[in-house]
Amino acid sequence: MKKLFDFKTKTIVATGLGAALFMVLFMYVKIPTGIPETDIQTAYGVGGFFAALFGPIAGALIAFIGHALSDSIQYGSAWWSWVVASGVSCFIAGLVYPKLQVEDGIFGKTDVIRYNVVQVIGNIIAWVLVAPILDVVVYAEPVNLVFTQGIVAAISNSVSMGVIGSILLVLYSKTRSKKGSLTKEV
Numbered sequence: 001m002k003k004l005f006d007f008k009t010k011t012i013v014a015t016g017l018g019a020a021l022f023m024v025l026f027m028y029v030k031i032p033t034g035i036p037e038t039d040i041q042t043a044y045g046v047g048g049f050f051a052a053l054f055g056p057i058a059g060a061l062i063a064f065i066g067h068a069l070s071d072s073i074q075y076g077s078a079w080w081s082w083v084v085a086s087g088v089s090c091f092i093a094g095l096v097y098p099k100l101q102v103e104d105g106i107f108g109k110t111d112v113i114r115y116n117v118v119q120v121i122g123n124i125i126a127w128v129l130v131a132p133i134l135d136v137v138v139y140a141e142p143v144n145l146v147f148t149q150g151i152v153a154a155i156s157n158s159v160s161m162g163v164i165g166s167i168l169l170v171l172y173s174k175t176r177s178k179k180g181s182l183t184k185e186v
Contacts (some may be wrong), residue, residue: 002098008058015058018050022066027074033156038149040156043067045164047090047121051057052169053102056094063090077085079136089157092122093165100169107173112166119161127154 011108032039043066051059063086071078096118100111127150135146 002055004055004098006055010023011054011058014050014054015061018046018054018062019065019069022047022062023069023073026066026070033034033152035149035152036145038152038156040160041161042164044086044089044123044157045162047086048093048115048161049168049172051090051094051149052096052100052115052165053172054094056091057098059090059094060087063087070094079139080178081138082131083156084134085131085153087120088130089122089126089161093119093161095122098154102169102173103176105154105178106172107169112170115166116162119165120158122153123158123161127151127157129152 021120022043026041029042030039031042042113044063047063047066050062064083067083067086068078068080071083093115096115099114100107102111116166128147129150131153132143132146134151135149136143
């Protein structure tokens, strides 16, 4: 059985690769929403995918590092309230990890629903609570603005993580052999 907080060598490698991919997608592959500094980020789909495959610690580190590097490169410093929220969203999405059998070639309708319920909850906690509260406390941002941004971010990141993450998980599961699918010929 998979342990929730297993952190093996392949998880470390996946975390590094995932963070780099998250950073690049976060910087270059996004769709504006019309709300200032709030885009539909394809990076969260990849973050959710890696979180579901490698667990909550990997998911949190991928999003946290990828977002921090992206902000630092683009703007000169990270906007820490949102960097933390990114980590929280992918950490919570990774909590589904022990229940999934993607590596065994299984990712059916129940798994899609389970993954999406958990990631939506994670995005709501991260973007409607964590990010706005930290914005107000740390940066003294206007309450109305940050909660509007947070709600839009929760919706757009849930859609990104749901659609892109689910597609990647379905496709990846199809590349894996199901347990017991190989038989020995006599």
